[in-house]
Amino acid sequence: MKYFKHITNIDPATKQDLSEKKILYYRPEHPPSEVFCIPHAPGNNDFDQMIAEVDAGTSEIVEVDSTDS
Secondary structure, eight states, X not given: OEEEEEEEEEOTTTOOEXXXXXXXXXXXXXXXXXXXXXXXXXXXXXHHHHHHHXXXXXXXXXXXXXXXX
């Protein structure tokens, strides 16, 4: 499965440029619902499952620039 890592280089609150990319959320290629997003939060069950799949080689993370979204 693919997970899409949505990133931005603009602070959503202040609209200021960031010095480095910020991870907004991860979204599976086939989410169970339209609003399913995984936070970048180690300890979160969905995040930990995604990382375990990537570590096992059964899934991959693809970066998506969501700056203008």
